[in-house]
Amino acid sequence: MHEALAAFIAQCESIVAAKEKTADRVTTIAPLMQKLATRADEFLTEDHKRPEAEHYARNAIHIAPSGNLSLFALVWLPGQWTPVHDHGCWGVVGVVQGLLEERSYMSATGDIAADSGIRLKRGGVILLNPGSVSSFVPNPDHIHMTGVARTRETCISLHLYGRNMNSFHIYDVEAGTRRLVDVPHHESR
């Protein structure tokens, strides 16, 4: 593994060990992610930059054996979007290339405790260009959809999560429901 990546992951591991509160973790990791994103051309491999024609691609960079961290490179072709989703953990996102858009949603009824009867309100939008960082913490979960407009260029972003991110809830905003789905990824050499 490239030394910049190995150092980043080691720093994140020690921050997780030292800081109990998820808001403190993302606050401390955000500037590290900012630096990492600006030098990603040094360590991203062709595997990490693989797109998929049908939907955005998730290429694993590191999945900690402990299950307490995972880092992915996401590749977004123009017009590719996530569904509206949550994360169930904290996370920090850094953009490497292109312009990534995040559209926020919030629960109109406080914490979501069931898979139906959910009322989501649309919130604001964030446009992240290379070197920009965003983050989130759980409880209440941050709910959003992320993607790249059809008129924009391919985007690559780094996503660090406070768990092995292999599932999330996706929301049907009109129906007021959510369901837990598996989220696949590619392994990388």
Ligand SMILES: [Fe+2]
């Ligand atoms: Fe997300």
